[in-house]
Amino acid sequence: DAKTTQPTSMDCAEGRAANLPCNHSTISGNEYVYWYRQIHSQGPQYIIHGLKNNETNEMASLIITEDRKSSTLILPHATLRDTAVYYCIVQIYNFNKFYFGSGTKLNVKP
Amino acid sequence: GAVVSQHPSWVICKSGTSVKIECRSLDFQATTMFWYRQFPKQSLMLMATSNEGSKATYEQGVEKDKFLINHASLTLSTLTVTSAHPEDSSFYICSARDDGTSGISGRTYNEQFFGPGTRLTVL
Numbered sequence: 001d002a003k004t005t006q007p008t009s010m011d012c013a014e015g016r017a018a019n020l021p022c023n024h025s026t027i028s029g030n031e032y033v034y035w036y037r038q039i040h041s042q043g044p045q046y047i048i049h050g051l052k053n054n055e056t057n058e059m060a061s062l063i064i065t066e067d068r069k070s071s072t073l074i075l076p077h078a079t080l081r082d083t084a085v086y087y088c089i090v091q092i093y094n095f096n097k098f099y100f101g102s103g104t105k106l107n108v109k110p
Numbered sequence: 111g112a113v114v115s116q117h118p119s120w121v122i123c124k125s126g127t128s129v130k131i132e133c134r135s136l137d138f139q140a141t142t143m144f145w146y147r148q149f150p151k152q153s154l155m156l157m158a159t160s161n162e163g164s165k166a167t168y169e170q171g172v173e174k175d176k177f178l179i180n181h182a183s184l185t186l187s188t189l190t191v192t193s194a195h196p197e198d199s200s201f202y203i204c205s206a207r208d209d210g211t212s213g214i215s216g217r218t219y220n221e222q223f224f225g226p227g228t229r230l231t232v233l
Contacts, residue, residue, distance in 0.1 A: 036224075043114075043203050043224035044154070087153070096142065096207045096222045100154040 003027070004088045009105040012082075018075040020104050022088030025069045032093050033064060035073045037084040038103070044087065047073065051093075078108045112138050114206050116225040123194055124233055130190045131228045133160075133204030139184040140206035144222075145177075148201040160187040184209070194232040203227045 005023045012018040024033065032051050036044040048055055048062045050071075055062040061074040075082055087103040113136040123129050133143055143160040158168040158179055166179035178190040187206075191198055205224045 038154075041201070041227065041229070043116075043205075043226045045224070046221070096205075097144065097156065097159060098154075098205075098222070099156060100146075102153050 003090050003099075004101045006086075006088055006101060006104045008102065009107065011107045011109060012075075012078045014080060014108055014110050015077055018073075018078040018082065018106055018108070020073040020075075020086050020088075020106065021070065022073070023070045024088070024090045027068050027090050028092075030092055031090045033062065033068075033071050034089045034091060034098070035060070035062065035086065036089065037082075037086045037106075039081075039084045047086075078106075080108050080110065082106065083108045112136075112206075112208060112221070112223040114204065114223045114225040116202075116204060116228050118228060119226065120229040120231075122231045122233065125195050126193055128190055128192045129194055129230060130188055131202055131204075131230070133187045133189070133206065133225055135185045135206040135208075135223070138206070138208045140187075141184060141209050142207045143181060143187040144205045144207075145179065145187075145189050146203045146205070148203060148227075154203060157189075162187075191230065194230070196232045199230055199232045201227050201229055 032049050034049040035047040038044045048060050050062045064071045085103040085105050089098050115134045117132045141162045145157045146154040148154045157172045158166045160166045160179045160181040162181040168174045181187045205222050207222045
């Protein structure tokens, strides 16, 4: 069962930063936070993952609170192509058995 | 990133027939693959874990005799929907976990990659 809660939808203006929150208050010490996104009628695409330190890659930044009970995915300059459903998943690294929650539908508007 | 393919990308079949969906890892070996189902406007639901050389393990509530899984090689898993009915119409997505034996630099061991999905419509 999914162990995360996310807002159902969010809007973001094109060119602005999109900040997507995720609550995972029951996360265990050995569980990572993964973020994937799914553009309509496609398979999920990996974005980023982290354990407790903040992470950044070419797509996004992941900010994890010190108590690890919540995190925020940041898309620094959202484009129309970033419109998708974003999923936050917690799972033991290498376990890979993902239970998806309902995700957040991000609408990037011109 | 790694490439996982699915075939067919879409299929329409008559009620009562069986449909086979293939999932292939194209540039890495995958001892473990996963099958998901997604109904319209809903999230992905894990159906089963496919293991090369052994039986698949199914999630609670998923009928193993209806959704047959065969992990024939380290790069291929198939899902067969037997005696399909309209309620089986859905988007089926597979994922594959990189075993780390490909020798491709920069590849993260045990990373999971998703296929593009197969749209099944049962009439």
